[in-house]
Amino acid sequence: MTFLSLDQITHHYFSKQGFTKAIEDISLSVEEGHFISFLGPSGCGKTTLLSIIAGLLTPTEGTVTIQQQPSDHNNIGYMLQQDYLFPWKTIQENVLLGPHIQGTVTEMKKEKALQILKEIGLESVISSYPSQLSGGMRQRAALARTLMTDPKLLLLDEPFSALDYQTKLKLENLVSDTLKQYKKTSVLVTHDIGEAIAMSDTVYVLKARPGRIAKTFQVPDHLRNLTPFEARQHADFNDLFQTIWKELDQLESESNAR
Numbered sequence: 001m002t003f004l005s006l007d008q009i010t011h012h013y014f015s016k017q018g019f020t021k022a023i024e025d026i027s028l029s030v031e032e033g034h035f036i037s038f039l040g041p042s043g044c045g046k047t048t049l050l051s052i053i054a055g056l057l058t059p060t061e062g063t064v065t066i067q068q069q070p071s072d073h074n075n076i077g078y079m080l081q082q083d084y085l086f087p088w089k090t091i092q093e094n095v096l097l098g099p100h101i102q103g104t105v106t107e108m109k110k111e112k113a114l115q116i117l118k119e120i121g122l123e124s125v126i127s128s129y130p131s132q133l134s135g136g137m138r139q140r141a142a143l144a145r146t147l148m149t150d151p152k153l154l155l156l157d158e159p160f161s162a163l164d165y166q167t168k169l170k171l172e173n174l175v176s177d178t179l180k181q182y183k184k185t186s187v188l189v190t191h192d193i194g195e196a197i198a199m200s201d202t203v204y205v206l207k208a209r210p211g212r213i214a215k216t217f218q219v220p221d222h223l224r225n226l227t228p229f230e231a232r233q234h235a236d237f238n239d240l241f242q243t244i245w246k247e248l249d250q251l252e253s254e255s256n257a258r
C-alpha cells in the first residue's frame with residue numbers, strides 16, 4: 001500500500017535578491033514500511049523537499065499525500081543531526097516529553113518509554129542527563145523520544161553526520177532494525193552514498209539547480225535483507241556504490257559546466 005506520495009512537486013523561493021528554482025517536478029511514491037533516501041550534492045533541494053513532506057513548507061506546485069487514519073494524531077517524527085534533548089531533563093524525562101507536554105503521562109506510557117529505552121540499549125542511563133552521554137547515546141535517546149510519539153512517518157535529516165565512523169555504523173544498524181520492527185515508513189536525507197544504500201529500499205539521486213530526480217536506484221532484495229553493516233561487506237554493495245558514485249560525479253561535472 002502506498003503510504004506517501006509526492007505528485008509533481010515544484011518549489012521556488014522568492015527573495016529580494018531574486019528567485020531560486022529549488023526543486024522541480026518531483027514525483028514518487030513510498031510503500032508503507034519502506035525506507036527511501038534522497039542523495040545529492042549541496043543545494044539540490046533535499047532540505048526543501050523534507051520541509052515540504054513535513055508540511056512546514058507549502059510547495060509552489062504539486063501535492064503531498066500521506067495515508068492517514070482518523071485516529072492518527074501525530075503522523076510525523078524527526079531524527080535530525082542535532083539531538084535537541086533538554087539538558088536539564090534526564091533521559092527518561094526527555095523521552096516522556098511528548099506525553100508530559102500533553103499532560104498524558106500514565107504508568108502505561110512510562111512502561112512504554114522504559115521498553116523503548118531497553119530495546120535501544122539505554123536502560124542503564126535513564127536517570128542520567130544528556131551531557132553525561134556520548135553523541136551516539138544521545139542520538140539513540142532522541143530516537144526513543146521520537147518513537148514514543150508513535151509517528152507513522154519518520155524524517156531523518158543527516159542524523160549520523162555528527163558522529164564518528166564506528167558509532168555511525170552501529171547506529172545505522174540499530175536505527176534500521178528498530179524502524180523495521182516498528183514498521184515505520186522513513187525518508188532519509190544524506191550526502192553519504194554508503195549510508196543511503198545500507199539503509200534504504202530505494203535511493204533517489206537528485207541533481208541540483210533546480211533539484212530534480214536524476215536517477216532512482218532500487219536496492220536489491222538480498223542487500224535489503226541484511227543489516228546495514230552486513231550489507232556494507234557485500235560485493236554487490238560495492239558495485240552499487242561505484243554506480244551511484246559515477247552518477248553523482250557526472251552530475252557534478254554537468255553542473256560545473258553550466
Ligand SMILES: Nc1ncnc2c1ncn2[C@@H]1O[C@H](COP(=O)(O)OP(=O)(O)OP(=O)(O)O)[C@@H](O)[C@H]1O
Pocket residue numbers: 013014015020021022040041042043044045046047048049211
Ligand atoms: N529560504 C530560502 N530562500 C532562498 N533560497 C533558498 C532558501 N532555502 C534554500 N534556498 C535555495 O534553494 C536551493 C535548495 O536548497 P536546500 O537547502 O533545499 O538544498 P540541500 O540539498 O538541502 O542543501 P545542503 O545539502 O547544503 O543542506 C539552493 O539553491 C538554496 O540556495
